[in-house]
Structures are given as structure tokens and as C-alpha cells.
Amino acid sequence: MTNTALRLGTRRSKLAMAQSGQVAEAVRRVTGRPVELVEITTYGDVSREQLAQIGGTGVFVTALRDALLKGEVDFAVHSLKDLPTTQPDELVVAAVPVREDPRDVIVARDALKLTDLSSGARIGTGSPRRTAQLNAYARGHGLDISTVPIRGNVDTRIGYVRSGELDAVVLAAAGLNRIGRGDEVTDFLSVDTVLPAPGQGALAIECAAGNADLVAALAELDDPFTRVAVTAERSLLAALEAGCSAPVGALADLLADGQIVKEMRLRAVVGTTDGTRTVQLSTTGPVPETHDRATALGRELAAEMLAQGAAGLMGERAH
Numbered sequence: 001m002t003n004t005a006l007r008l009g010t011r012r013s014k015l016a017m018a019q020s021g022q023v024a025e026a027v028r029r030v031t032g033r034p035v036e037l038v039e040i041t042t043y044g045d046v047s048r049e050q051l052a053q054i055g056g057t058g059v060f061v062t063a064l065r066d067a068l069l070k071g072e073v074d075f076a077v078h079s080l081k082d083l084p085t086t087q088p089d090e091l092v093v094a095a096v097p098v099r100e101d102p103r104d105v106i107v108a109r110d111a112l113k114l115t116d117l118s119s120g121a122r123i124g125t126g127s128p129r130r131t132a133q134l135n136a137y138a139r140g141h142g143l144d145i146s147t148v149p150i151r152g153n154v155d156t157r158i159g160y161v162r163s164g165e166l167d168a169v170v171l172a173a174a175g176l177n178r179i180g181r182g183d184e185v186t187d188f189l190s191v192d193t194v195l196p197a198p199g200q201g202a203l204a205i206e207c208a209a210g211n212a213d214l215v216a217a218l219a220e221l222d223d224p225f226t227r228v229a230v231t232a233e234r235s236l237l238a239a240l241e242a243g244c245s246a247p248v249g250a251l252a253d254l255l256a257d258g259q260i261v262k263e264m265r266l267r268a269v270v271g272t273t274d275g276t277r278t279v280q281l282s283t284t285g286p287v288p289e290t291h292d293r294a295t296a297l298g299r300e301l302a303a304e305m306l307a308q309g310a311a312g313l314m315g316e317r318a319h
Contacts, residue, residue: 005034006214009064009073012039013153018179019203020077023221026097027075027205030220038073040064065091068208075207075218079175080199080230085238094218095205099226100174102201102251104130104194105185107158108168113187117145117167124150124160124169128273132247133194134170135275158184170194174201195249195269195280198233202226225254225261228287228294232266235298240270240310247271247314252297254287261287266301270310279310 006027010020017037024035040063061083064076068091080096087093106114106123114137117123123145125131131147138145148166150157154175160166170189176182205221207214229252236250250268254261264287271278283301288294302310 003033005036006031006075007038007073008035009038009040009067009076011060011064012041015154015175015179016077016079019079022178023077023097023203023205026221027218031217038067040067040073065206068206071208074211074214075205078204078206080202080204080234081197083199083204083234085234090209091206092209092215093204093206094215095221096223096227096230097203097205097221098223099229100177100201101188102196103173103191104170104189104196104200105173105176106168106170106187106189107161107184108186109161109164111186112168114168114189114193117143119144121145121167122148122165124148124157124166126151127170127197128247129197129249130170130194131273132271132275132278133249133269135273136271136278137193137275139275154179154181172196172200191251191267195251195267198237198248198250199230200251202230225287228252228291229254229264231291231294232264232288232298233268235295236266236268236302236305237298239299239302240305240314247273250298255284263287264297266297268301268305270305270313272313277313279305279308279313281305281308 008020008024010016020037024037027035061078064078067073068076123134125147126149134147150160150169154171157169157171161169173185173188176185205218207218232252233250237248240248248270252264252266255263255265263284265282265284267282269278269280281301281304285297288297
């Protein structure tokens with residue numbers, strides 16, 4: 001390999017730049033080549049519409065993929081939960097590094113936890129998935145909360161709490177950790193309360209499928225356990241025919257006996273955003289040893305959810 005700089009395509013947000021900077025450092029280590037960040041503005045970054053309205057799927061990804069296909073960048077870093085579930089033939093996800101904390105968290109006024117929020121509390125989130133599960137939780141616990149649709153970067157969202165406009169906002173633990181702001185979390189939401197988005201906390205490093213040398217170099221950053229877990233989660237999402245703005249939560253976790261990983265459990269939920277109806281199921285089995293097995297696990301659980309009426313809970317976006 002030459003010693004010319006590799007060009008890494010990234011969104012311009014503070015979080016994207018932090019993620020990409022961490023990946024750039026790892027790529028420098030494995031390739032011995034310098035890496036330069038190329039900032040790309042995506043439709044999702046400039047549109048002020050709610051994500052659910054602009055379709056969600058791919059709005060943060062398309063511009064990065066276009067730059068890859070045109071050869072303007074050599075590889076790109078995405079938050080895996082933003083990636084559409086169909087993969088273009090010309091591009092390959094060369095690595096899925098070790099996953100950060102997949103959980104959702106709240107940042108609330110007065111360091112409150114979810115259970116401390118009083119009746120009438122206003123919680124900000126732009127995610128139908130979080131809205132559905134928070135409302136279901138509130139109903140189940142006799143809490144009267146209202147979810148308020150918000151958008152914007154981490155500063156903007158936390159700003160709503162600091163200004164007193166909202167009592168709490170929901171964010172991803174991984175994002176706060178990556179920008180060094182994990183200490184602002186006031187409560188980690190148990191995955192028994194709110195299942196994360198499929199792929200949440202994981203990154204995807206994507207490059208041209210034809211660049212065999214780069215594919216091989218980037219593959220050194222791949223974590224096989226993270227990859228099978230997110231493959232199962234995303235396969236479930238695809239089988240539900242749901243975009244990333246649909247109210248679907250899914251998490252595959254590895255169950256270990258001491259140091260030896262024995263099994264993988266896949267849990268998933270879909271619900272109406274008002275929290276009145278949910279379908280929540282899980283399955284446990286041997287850790288999938290191939291991409292196809294991980295995909296099958298997700299598809300099987302999705303089929304069971306559809307049999308229990310999941311499609312009717314996802315609104316117009318499920319066909």
C-alpha cells in the first residue's frame with residue numbers, strides 16, 4: 001500500500017466528527033497511512049423536518065455513499081442505526097468495530113431518574129421508537145408523561161432541559177460517551193424498559209467493494225460478536241419492512257458463562273407511539289457462526305412478531 005492519505009467521509013456534526021476521529025486513529029494504526037477527514041453535509045443535517053416525516057431511512061447516509069461511489073472519499077463512517085438495511089452491491093461494510101453502550105439514557109433536570117419524574121413531565125425525543133416505549137412504560141406504571149418531538153444535536157437537545165423548556169430528553173448513551181459527555185446522563189434506561197434502535201451504539205465502516213486492499217485492512221477493526229448481533233437486529237428490522245423511523249426496538253446480546261460466550265438472545269418490540277399496544281418477543285439460541293444464520297435469527301423473530309400483529313402497529317410506513 002502507498003503512503004498517500006486515506007480520505008474518510010464523515011458528517012459534520014460534533015458526534016460524527018468524534019466517531020470518525022476515533023476510527024481514523026484506528027485505521028492509521030492498522031494501515032500505517034495518514035487519514036484525513038472529509039466533511040460532507042447530508043440531507044438529514046440540513047432539513048429541519050422531523051425525521052419521521054422525511055422518511056428517516058438513509059437521510060444521513062446517502063451523501064456519504066454518493067461520495068464513496070464517485071471516488072471522492074476512500075471510506076466512510078456511519079452510525080449503524082442510520083444505515084438502510086439494503087446494502088448497495090458496489091459498497092461493503094468492511095468493519096463493525098466493538099460496540100459502545102447500546103442503551104438509551106435520559107438527561108433530566110435536577111439529576112432526576114425516569115422513576116422520579118412527576119406527573120405531567122415533558123420528555124423530549126424525535127424517535128417514534130422511544131416515544132412508543134416510554135408511553136407504554138408510563139401506562140404500565142400509572143405515570144402521566146407527555147413526549148415532545150424534538151430534533152437537533154446533543155447541545156440543542158440538552159439545552160431544552162437546561163432552559164427549563166423540558167423536564168428530560170432521551171439520547172443514546174453511545175453518542176454522549178463518544179463526545180466525552182457521559183457524565184451528564186442522569187439515568188440509564190434499562191433495556192427492559194426501552195429497547196434501543198437496531199444497531200444502536202455500533203459503527204459501520206464502509207468502502208468500495210472493489211478496493212480489496214482497503215477492505216482487508218479495514219476488516220482488522222471488525223468485531224465478530226458485534227457484527228453477528230447487529231446483523232440479527234437489522235435483519236429483523238428489514239423483515240418487518242420498517243425504516244429507521246419506525247417504532248422498532250431490537251437488541252441482540254451475548255450470554256456468557258464466565259469467559260465463554262454460549263448463546264445469543266435477540267429481543268424486539270414494536271408498538272404504537274401512544275403506548276397502547278405493543279408486540280414484544282425474544283428468542284435465544286447458539287451464537288450464529290455465519291452472516292446467514294444471524295440473518296435467519298432476525299427473520300424468524302420478525303415472522304413471529306408479524307404473526308402477532310406487529311405490522312398494524314407501525315403506521316403507514318409498513319407495507
